[in-house]
Amino acid sequence: xxxxxxxxxxxxxxxxxxxxxxxxxxxxxxxxxxxxxxxxxxxxxxxxxxxxxxxxxxxxxxxxxxxxxxxxxxxxxxxxxxxxxxxxxxxxxxxxxxxxxxxxxxxxxxxxxxxxxxxxxxxxxxxxxxxxxxxxxxxxxxxxxxxxxxxxxxxxxxxxxxxxxxxxxxxxxxxxxxxxxxxxxxxxxxxxxxxxxxxxxxxxxxxxxxxxxxxxxxxxxxx
Amino acid sequence: xxxxxxxxxxxxxxxxxxxxxxxxxxxxxxxxxxxxxxxxxxxxxxxxxxxxxxxxxxxxxxxxxxxxxxxxxxxxxxxxxxxxxxxxxxxxxxxxxxxxxxxxxxxxxxxxxxxxxxxxxxxxxxxxxxxxxxxxxxxxxxxxxxxxxxxxxxxxxxxxxxxxxxxxxxxxxxxxxxxxxxxxxxxxxxxxxxxxxxxxxxxxxxxxxxxxxxxxxxxxxxx
DNA sequence: GCGCGCAAACTGTGATCACAATAATGGGGA
DNA sequence: TCCCCATTATTGTGATCACAGTTTGCGCGC
Numbered sequence: 001x002x003x004x005x006x007x008x009x010x011x012x013x014x015x016x017x018x019x020x021x022x023x024x025x026x027x028x029x030x031x032x033x034x035x036x037x038x039x040x041x042x043x044x045x046x047x048x049x050x051x052x053x054x055x056x057x058x059x060x061x062x063x064x065x066x067x068x069x070x071x072x073x074x075x076x077x078x079x080x081x082x083x084x085x086x087x088x089x090x091x092x093x094x095x096x097x098x099x100x101x102x103x104x105x106x107x108x109x110x111x112x113x114x115x116x117x118x119x120x121x122x123x124x125x126x127x128x129x130x131x132x133x134x135x136x137x138x139x140x141x142x143x144x145x146x147x148x149x150x151x152x153x154x155x156x157x158x159x160x161x162x163x164x165x166x167x168x169x170x171x172x173x174x175x176x177x178x179x180x181x182x183x184x185x186x187x188x189x190x191x192x193x194x195x196x197x198x199x200x201x202x203x204x205x206x207x208x209x210x211x212x213x214x215x216x217x218x219x220x221x222x223x
Numbered sequence: 224x225x226x227x228x229x230x231x232x233x234x235x236x237x238x239x240x241x242x243x244x245x246x247x248x249x250x251x252x253x254x255x256x257x258x259x260x261x262x263x264x265x266x267x268x269x270x271x272x273x274x275x276x277x278x279x280x281x282x283x284x285x286x287x288x289x290x291x292x293x294x295x296x297x298x299x300x301x302x303x304x305x306x307x308x309x310x311x312x313x314x315x316x317x318x319x320x321x322x323x324x325x326x327x328x329x330x331x332x333x334x335x336x337x338x339x340x341x342x343x344x345x346x347x348x349x350x351x352x353x354x355x356x357x358x359x360x361x362x363x364x365x366x367x368x369x370x371x372x373x374x375x376x377x378x379x380x381x382x383x384x385x386x387x388x389x390x391x392x393x394x395x396x397x398x399x400x401x402x403x404x405x406x407x408x409x410x411x412x413x414x415x416x417x418x419x420x421x422x423x424x425x426x427x428x429x430x431x432x433x434x435x436x437x438x439x440x441x442x443x444x445x446x
Numbered sequence: 447g448c449g450c451g452c453a454a455a456c457t458g459t460g461a462t463c464a465c466a467a468t469a470a471t472g473g474g475g476a
Numbered sequence: 477t478c479c480c481c482a483t484t485a486t487t488g489t490g491a492t493c494a495c496a497g498t499t500t501g502c503g504c505g506c
Contacts (some may be wrong), residue, residue, distance in 0.1 A: 059285035
């Protein structure tokens with residue numbers, strides 16, 4: 001039944017599973033607070049429980065999944081105002097810092113790349129395509145952060161983004177896709193073009209801040 | 224051969240393995256840059272490769288172990304000045320923040336607990352007992368951070384501490400156990416006793432800053 | 447004596463099975 | 477009709493095996 005794959009192709013199965021669950025979490029396909037199980041995920045993805053176990057362990061270490069200490073059962077962390085506040089603080093420190101560092105190494109090719117991605121972001125917003133928006137927005141931010149050349153900080157940002165992901169779905173559920181329409185991407189691009197570290201820091205901070213405010217409002221309203 | 228343990232005792236095997244490897248990393252028993260393998264770790268710990276796999280995945284997600292993307296082999300991340308600088312920045316943001324929050328909720332029992340731990344720290348320093356010092360120092364800081372009641376930030380601090388751990392061994396190797404003799408623990412305790420959030424923030428920041436400076440010097444000297 | 451090449455050992459990965467513990471569900475009694 | 481207890485299903489965990497890729501190392505030929 002199972003066609004044993006050639007292997008050494010590219011990515012291991014557990015990485016694909018990781019990415020699949022990650023996407024499911026970010027786009028909110030798995031509702032926060034809901035319990036999941038290894039075998040159910042494995043069946044859903046058509047793989048054995050083994051790679052799912054690996055992926056889940058990784059996600060749990062990144063706090064994208066919670067493990068009930070009593071019965072060791074898995075669940076999606078529920079969205080609380082307290083958690084959101086902590087995640088906001090952390091993001092507002094790491095991500096502007098990464099943007100500032102990136103500004104110092106920015107060049108024309110990066111600017112062009114960002115403009116292309118931002119056009120995609122706007123297109124997704126115009127169409128109201130939530131998944132596409134979230135993917136493009138993620139790509140925009142991390143295209144910048146990657147340029148900072150700060151592996152450790154970038155990984156921190158990635159982990160935070162993953163934890164914040166589920167919150168975004170709440171925003172869309174409340175105010176619709178145009179709830180996040182206003183962003184500071186243009187400002188950020190301009191600052192990077194001018195190699196203005198402080199400007200990039202401020203632009204990203206403002207972008208994040210506005211987004212987190214909307215999430216906070218949504219969480220409070222849904223409580 | 225293997226006596227199947229009663230199970231439901233307390234902790235799962237993979238958690239014990241995780242803790243064992245974690246300690247080995249922090250105390251520097253596994254040299255940075257060195258490669259490790261699942262089976263060798265399993266044999267050394269007297270368990271099957273299975274729980275080791277779980278523990279290693281977790282450590283890799285926390286960036287306490289590195290996975291070579293080409294051949295998927297495991298190794299201990301090597302200590303570079305760049306990594307240390309990023310870790311320092313991150314710690315200097317998270318940990319003082321946690322200390323400040325903890326100060327708001329501090330009480331007499333916490334102060335007493337911290338005084339006891341700090342006495343142990345001093346004792347370990349006096350004896351030149353490196354392992355005991357590192358354990359006690361860790362206990363001191365996280366007894367404070369735990370009081371902040373900020374789960375997300377505390378987890379971030381834990382991850383950073385784990386990544387910094389191997390660097391500390393370098394300090395001891397260079398300047399001896401009294402290289403870190405001067406700490407700001409007394410200041411921190413005083414600030415917590417007075418519920419002085421800013422004082423606690425400053426004390427912890429100074430404590431970290433001094434320690435990281437010594438590590439930086441040690442890394443540069445050993446390069 | 448020095449390389450080259452092939453075989454053996456070792457690596458991570460995935461599947462399958464066994465086991466104990468918890469959760470879910472059913473029926474039978476009051 | 478409702479509640480309690482026993483049976484069943486499902487859960488995470490760990491062991492063992494199979495497999496393919498990589499590294500290691502040893503012996504043979506030059």
